Amino acid sequence: xxxxxxxxxxxPRAVVLLVxxxxxxxxxxxxxxxxxxxxxxxxPTTEDPTTGVPASEVTVTLTGISPAVLRxxxxxxxxGRVVNGTSTQIAVPELRLRAQQSAPISxxxxxxxxxxxxxxxxxxxxxxxxxxxxxxxxxxxFTLTVPxxxxxxxxxxxxxxxxxxxxxxxxxxxxxxxxxxxxRSFLLWWPDIEVETMPLAVLAAAAPTAPERAAxxxxxxxxDVVAAGRLEPLLDALDRPAVxxxxxxxxxxxxxxxxxxxxxxxxxxxxxxxxxxxATAPKTVLRTTVGDFADAPxxxxxxxxxxxxxxxxxxxxxxxxxLDDVTAxxxxxxxxxxxxxxxxxxWPAAQTPDADTVTALSEAGAAAVVLPSSGLALxxxxxYTPSARADVAVxxxxxxxxxxxxxxxxxxxxxxxxxxxDPEQAPVELDPVxxxxxxxxxxxxxxxxxxxxxxxxxxxxxxxxxxDPELLADQLTALAQAPWLExxxxxxxxxxxxxxxxxxxxxxxxxxxxEVDAGELARVSDILTQTSAFAGVLEEPEALVDPVxxxxxxxxxxxxxxxxATRAELVAAAEAASEARRGLVAxxxxxxxxxxxxxxxxxxxxxxxxxxxxxxxxxLSPRDPRLVADDEVTLQVPAQQSATAQVPVHAVxxxxxxxxxxxxxxxxxxxxxxxEIRVRVRADWETVGTxxxxxxxxxxxxxxxxxxxxxxxxxxxxxxxEPLPEETTT
Numbered sequence: 001x002x003x004x005x006x007x008x009x010x011x012p013r014a015v016v017l018l019v020x021x022x023x024x025x026x027x028x029x030x031x032x033x034x035x036x037x038x039x040x041x042x043x044p045t046t047e048d049p050t051t052g053v054p055a056s057e058v059t060v061t062l063t064g065i066s067p068a069v070l071r072x073x074x075x076x077x078x079x080g081r082v083v084n085g086t087s088t089q090i091a092v093p094e095l096r097l098r099a100q101q102s103a104p105i106s107x108x109x110x111x112x113x114x115x116x117x118x119x120x121x122x123x124x125x126x127x128x129x130x131x132x133x134x135x136x137x138x139x140x141x142f143t144l145t146v147p148x149x150x151x152x153x154x155x156x157x158x159x160x161x162x163x164x165x166x167x168x169x170x171x172x173x174x175x176x177x178x179x180x181x182x183x184r185s186f187l188l189w190w191p192d193i194e195v196e197t198m199p200l201a202v203l204a205a206a207a208p209t210a211p212e213r214a215a216x217x218x219x220x221x222x223x224d225v226v227a228a229g230r231l232e233p234l235l236d237a238l239d240r241p242a243v244x245x246x247x248x249x250x251x252x253x254x255x256x257x258x259x260x261x262x263x264x265x266x267x268x269x270x271x272x273x274x275x276x277x278x279a280t281a282p283k284t285v286l287r288t289t290v291g292d293f294a295d296a297p298x299x300x301x302x303x304x305x306x307x308x309x310x311x312x313x314x315x316x317x318x319x320x321x322x323l324d325d326v327t328a329x330x331x332x333x334x335x336x337x338x339x340x341x342x343x344x345x346x347w348p349a350a351q352t353p354d355a356d357t358v359t360a361l362s363e364a365g366a367a368a369v370v371l372p373s374s375g376l377a378l379x380x381x382x383x384y385t386p387s388a389r390a391d392v393a394v395x396x397x398x399x400x401x402x403x404x405x406x407x408x409x410x411x412x413x414x415x416x417x418x419x420x421x422d423p424e425q426a427p428v429e430l431d432p433v434x435x436x437x438x439x440x441x442x443x444x445x446x447x448x449x450x451x452x453x454x455x456x457x458x459x460x461x462x463x464x465x466x467x468d469p470e471l472l473a474d475q476l477t478a479l480a481q482a483p484w485l486e487x488x489x490x491x492x493x494x495x496x497x498x499x500x501x502x503x504x505x506x507x508x509x510x511x512x513x514x515e516v517d518a519g520e521l522a523r524v525s526d527i528l529t530q531t532s533a534f535a536g537v538l539e540e541p542e543a544l545v546d547p548v549x550x551x552x553x554x555x556x557x558x559x560x561x562x563x564x565a566t567r568a569e570l571v572a573a574a575e576a577a578s579e580a581r582r583g584l585v586a587x588x589x590x591x592x593x594x595x596x597x598x599x600x601x602x603x604x605x606x607x608x609x610x611x612x613x614x615x616x617x618x619x620l621s622p623r624d625p626r627l628v629a630d631d632e633v634t635l636q637v638p639a640q641q642s643a644t645a646q647v648p649v650h651a652v653x654x655x656x657x658x659x660x661x662x663x664x665x666x667x668x669x670x671x672x673x674x675x676e677i678r679v680r681v682r683a684d685w686e687t688v689g690t691x692x693x694x695x696x697x698x699x700x701x702x703x704x705x706x707x708x709x710x711x712x713x714x715x716x717x718x719x720x721x722e723p724l725p726e727e728t729t730t
Contacts, residue, residue, distance in 0.1 A: 057085040060169045060183040062433045063141070068440060068478055069188045072155050076125070076146040076187065082169050083139045090134040092172040097144045098122040099187060103161035103448070107385070107409070108421050110438075110445050113164035114184055114428075120164060123152055129172060155191035161448050162186045162441030186437040188444060190483055196454055197486040198447045200479060201388075201404070201493050202414075203370065204238050204461035205347070206231050206290065207248035207308040210562035213554070217570060224251050224286050230466065235289050237469035238461070240476040241298040242487030245290070246347055248308045249333035250554070252287050258547045258577070261584055261610040287337060294340055300489050301341040306330045308463065310558035312350040313515035315360040322521065326553055327364050344368060345490065349463065349558035355506040359394045362401050368494050370460070373405040379502040384449035388458040391498045393505055402494050404458045411459045413439040414475045415467035432471050436478050447484045456493050463559070514561030523571055524552050527578045534582055534672075536665025537614040544581075548574075582672045584609045585616060585637065587661045589677035595627070596682045601646040604661055604677075608637040618645040621660040621674065626653035627681050634666065651681045 064079035078097055084090055101121040104110045112118045125146045134140050144167070153159055165187045170180040208216075208227040216223040231251075238245060294301040305311065306329035314323045334341055344367030348357055353375045361369060369392065376390055388407065391400040412419045416435035418428040430438060446457065459479075461472065480487055531548045535541035552574060560567035588605045595602075608614045614637045620629035630648040637643045660674035 058090065058169060058181040059083045059085065060167055060181050062167065062183055062185055062431065065165070065185060065187060065433055065437055068436060069190045069482065070151070070153075071190050071192060073148050075148050076151060078144045078146075078165070078167060079142070080144075080167055080183065081139060081141050082134060082181075084134045084136055087136050089136060090169075090171045093130040093134050093140070094170055094172040095128050095130070095142055095144060096124060096168045097126040097146065098166045098168075099125050100164035103159075103163060103189075104441075104445060105448065106383075107442060107445055110162065110186075110441055111418070111421055113186075114418070114434075114438075116179070116182060116184065122164070122166065125150070125152070153189045153191070155193075157193050157195075160189055160191055160193060160195075161444045162188055162437075165437075185434045186441040188437065188440050188482075192483075195447065195484055196452055197484055198443070198455060198457060199488045199493060200443065200457040200459065200485045201244065201488050201490050202242065202459045202461070202476065202479070203244045203246060203302075203347070203490060204234070204465075205246045205248075205304070205308075205463040206235060206251065207246075207304060207463045208251065208557075208559060209464045209466075210557075210559040210566070213557065213559055214563055214566045217566075223255070227251065228286055231286065232289065233469040234461075234465055234472075235293060237473040237476070239293065239296070240473070241480055242489055243298075243476065244300045244302060244490045245293055246302045246304050246345070247290055247341065248304050248306075249330045249341075250307045250550075252290060252337045252339060253333045255550055256547045258551055259544050261544070261581060261612065263611060291337075291339060298487075298489070300491060301339065302345040302347075302490075303330050303334055303339075303341040303343050304347065306333065307554045307557040308349065308559060309553070309556040310350075310516060310561065311346070311348045311361055311364075312353065312357040312510075312512070313517075313558070314521070314556060315357045316509065316511050316515060317518035317521050319518070319521050320360055320363070322553075322556060323360060323364050325549075326556060329550070329553060342491075345370065349561070350510070350512055352510045352512065353506060354508060354510040355393065356509050358392055358401060358506060362394045362399075366401070368402040368404070368490075370458070370490075371403050371405055373407060375506060376403070376405060376503040379504060382501075384453075385446045385455065385457075386501045387455035387499050389456045389493060389496055389498045390501070390503060402498070404456070404490060404493055406458050406460050410439065410442060410457065411461070413442065414459055414461060414472055415465065416471050416475075432468075432474065435471065436474055439475055440478055440482055443479070443482060444484055455499075456488075456496070458490075458493070464562075512561070514564045516556065516560065516564075516567065520555070520568065520571055523575065524555050527571075527574050528552055530578050530582065533665060533669035534578075534585075536667050536669055537585055537616050537671060538612060539615075548578075585614050585663065586672060587618070587663055587675045588642070589661060589675055592678040592680060594680045594682065595649070595651060597651070599630075599648070599650045601648050602659070602677070602679065604633075604645045604647055605642055606635055606637050606645065606663065607642040608639060611639050613637065613639050615666055616671070617664040617666060617668070618647055619662040619664060620647050620649065621662055622649075622657050622679075623660065624655065624657040626655050627651055627657045627659065627679060629659075632664075654682050657681055 060080060060082055062078065062080045064077070066077045067074055070076055082093065082095075099122060100113065101123050104113065113120060126144050128144055130140060130142065153163070163186065164184060166182055166184045168180040168182040208223055212227045212230070213223060215221070216226045290301065293299055306326040309323070309326040311323060314320065331343065334343070343365065346361040346366035346368070347370040348361065350357065351372065353371050358369055371392065373388070376392065378386065385407070388405045390403045390405055392403045393399070394401045409419045412427065413435060416430050416432065418430055418438065420428065443457070465472075479485060528549055532541070532545050535544040538544060555567060555571060585606065585608050588607055590605070593602060602620060604618050604620075606616060606618065615634065616637060617632050617634050619632040622629060628650055630650060633645040633647050635643055635645040657679045659677050659679055661677055662670055662674045663672055664670045
């Protein structure tokens with residue numbers, strides 16, 4: 001067994017040569033000019049062939065480590081590739097395979113091994129020279145096999161676990177004075193011993209991302225169609241035992257588009273035949289996939305809030321009414337599709353959840369909550385990884401809610417990303433082989449931290465997963481086969497009591513960037529109120545209200561934290577559409593009206609530009625008490641036509657009066673802003689005119705009588721001088 005301290009694979013020869021080089025630097029210059037003796041052989045000065053050729057230009061990568069978990073009696077096979085990126089041939093390529101002498105005892109030590117500058121006691125497992133040189137620019141694949149009987153690992157309880165693995169490549173004919181090109185990974189040694197297995201659950205999310213939602217809005221494509229390209233491969237990768245799925249219910253139902261009230265065939269014409277919808281729609285495929293997932297053994301489906309609503313933002317904005325709305329929409333969707341999904345698990349999208357949000361979720365019906373482990377910080381530093389099971393306070397009276405805490409580092413490894421222990425360091429993307437081996441190694445280290453303590457682990461696949469589905473599937477398969485892990489579901493994990501670990505309380509309120517604020521939500525509510533009022537003029541109001549309500553609830557989605565500007569544009573577009581709808585049915589007052597009677601009817605013309613009839617209530621509201629509206633009038637307005645309502649009024653005085661014309665739905669809700677008409681009220685004109693006419697008639701009558709009397713008198717005087725012939729005098 002060859003044990004040495006390894007630094008990027010530099011063997012003992014390199015260390016010796018470095019020491020000799022340092023000693024030569026200390027020898028006086030005169031020593032170099034000493035005359036050689038009889039037995040001295042002059043050594044000609046030769047140029048170092050590696051000069052000017054950085055070792056980093058020769059790279060080593062791993063393409064396979066099998067088996068993933070090494071057991072006694074099995075050979076260790078390591079496959080990889082050497083790329084000679086230099087201009088010099090590797091004449092005698094030699095590969096060395098080394099492994100750590102002992103298993104790391106902490107997660108930080110495990111991470112340190114991947115640092116090529118870190119020192120660790122290693123054992124040489126195998127050395128092999130390739131048959132042919134590696135020319136400049138060439139790539140050579142290699143396979144290193146260590147027979148089972150040559151493995152130096154003890155089949156004991158203390159011997160099991162991860163070992164750092166390193167493969168170095170160098171030219172055997174050239175002294176190694178610098179770090180040799182190397183690649184590091186891990187092997188897992190399992191000598192078939194009995195250990196207390198660690199329960200591990202995996203929770204994944206199937207929810208549209210902000211770019212997918214934006215693309216669906218911009219193109220007018222159904223959301224499920226846009227998201228299917230990413231979610232279908234993801235669901236296929238998640239098709240593994242003991243995987244819980246949290247699904248956005250808006251992906252499961254056919255969300256109707258907002259109805260176009262102006263669309264339709266002109267009256268009197270036969271409707272044109274609409275193209276038939278294909279029998280196999282993408283929505284049905286996605287719904288079937290989720291249903292099959294829920295029906296498979298060892299799987300569980302949990303329903304997120306409708307549109308994966310941002311519970312934290314709704315809570316901070318004081319809009320728990322909207323939280324109730326998205327909860328009700330979720331339940332309705334599950335009932336419509338007949339999906340057996342749990343509704344008691346809440347998974348807020350906030351990076352730093354707060355007590356206000358958890359309390360609001362609890363009041364909305366949540367029976368348990370999923371939180372990041374960073375959200376419930378430990379009050380004191382522990383030497384081991386605590387259980388994922390915890391209880392979180394949800395009210396000042398001491399009420400608690402069961403919680404499971406996400407292990408962020410292990411969760412990131414599902415996608416092949418290493419989150420360093422130091423948060424200031426950037427994440428590291430691992431190759432698929434190292435990602436798998438690191439995931440197994442870290443779970444093994446966590447298990448070894450307290451082998452007799454049964455602690456829970458929760459790993460999650462994020463809502464915006466865009467990684468390699470094949471890598472995710474391989475990672476889940478590796479976890480299912482790890483003998484020190486016990487795959488469980490979240491339901492089983494939540495049934496266990498939380499261990500007594502002191503943790504900080506959640507902060508009371510944490511408002512994060514990208515949250516929808518109260519002002520934007522108020523605008524959303526106003527749009528829905530206006531739409532509901534206007535829909536009252538239709539025979540089937542729900543045909544308009546339901547799609548608009550569904551579309552507006554999407555604004556509450558947590559995904560919009562990533563694209564808040566796009567969310568604002570959606571709200572503005574919804575406002576414009578609402579305003580345009582209200583103008584489809586409107587009062588069209590004419591010129592100023594003259595009213596000369598005490599009682600009259602004011603005509604109000606109402607136009608309907610919709611392709612369906614409207615029923616409106618016409619109401620007048622004079623701004624001056626000299627004119628009083630007696631009653632409102634219900635008016636039926638045919639599609640794409642107009643009608644006139646005769647609204648009764650009476651006058652109590654004279655003057656110019658401004659009258660507001662209000663159009664309302666039959667339930668009395670105004671459907672638009674009032675329009676104005678002007679009325680000249682001259683109620684005394686009729687009385688004055690009648691009096692004048694009556695006076696004229698009297699004058700004419702008197703004048704007639706006078707003329708008649710005068711004429712009679714005149715005739716009387718004429719009769720006295722010349723009696724009429726018919727008269728007889730006596």
